[in-house]
Amino acid sequence: MTISRRSVLATSAAGLAVAAAAGGAEAAQAASPTVLITGANRGIGLGFAKDYAAKGWNVIATTRKPEDAQELKKLAAANKKVVVEKLDVTNAADIAALAAKYKGKPIDLLINNAGIVNDFMNPKPQSFGTLDHKMADDFMHTNVLGPLQLTEALYENVKMSEQKKIAAVTSLAGVHGANYGMVPGGYWYKLSKAALNAAMANIATDGKKDGVIVILLSPGQVRVEKIANARISGMIETPEAIGGMTKVLENATLAESGSIIRYNGEKQPF
Numbered sequence: 001m002t003i004s005r006r007s008v009l010a011t012s013a014a015g016l017a018v019a020a021a022a023g024g025a026e027a028a029q030a031a032s033p034t035v036l037i038t039g040a041n042r043g044i045g046l047g048f049a050k051d052y053a054a055k056g057w058n059v060i061a062t063t064r065k066p067e068d069a070q071e072l073k074k075l076a077a078a079n080k081k082v083v084v085e086k087l088d089v090t091n092a093a094d095i096a097a098l099a100a101k102y103k104g105k106p107i108d109l110l111i112n113n114a115g116i117v118n119d120f121m122n123p124k125p126q127s128f129g130t131l132d133h134k135m136a137d138d139f140m141h142t143n144v145l146g147p148l149q150l151t152e153a154l155y156e157n158v159k160m161s162e163q164k165k166i167a168a169v170t171s172l173a174g175v176h177g178a179n180y181g182m183v184p185g186g187y188w189y190k191l192s193k194a195a196l197n198a199a200m201a202n203i204a205t206d207g208k209k210d211g212v213i214v215i216l217l218s219p220g221q222v223r224v225e226k227i228a229n230a231r232i233s234g235m236i237e238t239p240e241a242i243g244g245m246t247k248v249l250e251n252a253t254l255a256e257s258g259s260i261i262r263y264n265g266e267k268q269p270f
Ligand SMILES: NC(=O)c1ccc[n+]([C@@H]2O[C@H](COP(=O)([O-])OP(=O)(O)OC[C@H]3O[C@@H](n4cnc5c(N)ncnc54)[C@H](OP(=O)(O)O)[C@@H]3O)[C@@H](O)[C@H]2O)c1
Pocket: 038, 039, 040, 041, 042, 043, 044, 045, 063, 064, 065, 087, 088, 089, 090, 113, 114, 115, 116, 117, 118, 142, 169, 170, 171, 172, 218, 219, 220, 221, 222, 223, 224, 225, 226
């Protein structure tokens, strides 16, 4: 996939006309914005990949096991603007390789979605009194330090893009203003999401001078594949969550950079 600076700037109607006049799939591809998504093989990440592909974006869909990512393979086979890349967000070599491959190429929107999710069916290791302290490192590395390292590695790509947006999928479980999701336990998940919020708010402060917008997305309680049959009150379906969050991202401004915004557009106090 070739994405030139000149062409990515051409996202307006005039730009599209220029691309069309230039002819060829490559010019049309270069005229579209680019999104990079982590953990794009299932759940919310796959929902983002499908949604942006349907909107005609260039989609860099990353997953730690491309060979097993059947849904992504299908999506890429049906859409030339979708590429699948290997990325384990805890693997520094993967991050460096991806950054090297895309050096000098604009990324309009970086979505830090990959994460270890709270396992409601197995509360003991994250409950006070029976905490499994060995688990803490995995949560912090995957949910905080990985996204931070990836964002640092791809910051120049975002900065050189037209839209200049960075998102991270957080949870009300990591938000003091939401009483940590009003659920008991979940220590490692809550600590990791609270730390992710702090990290991204810091990047928002650092990125303001460059016009980079950082948004913490709160997706609601989403019925992803692995909890398809769970009966949890207030659950929403994946397309509703994705539709809401993509709208939030589309409308996001520099003035609200660093905010936590729910899928329905409500701002959430930290
Ligand atoms: N679903 C909800 O209700 C909800 C609510 C609030 C926040 N969130 C957040 O939304 C995000 C996505 O959650 P989900 O519900 O879609 O969960 P999911 O279905 O469990 O998907 C998690 C994704 O993260 C990937 N992942 C895990 N560790 C990774 C690593 N080290 N490197 C790269 N990818 C990794 C998984 O890849 P593998 O397939 O390789 O494991 C998978 O693609 C998470 O950050 C989660 O905390 C979800």
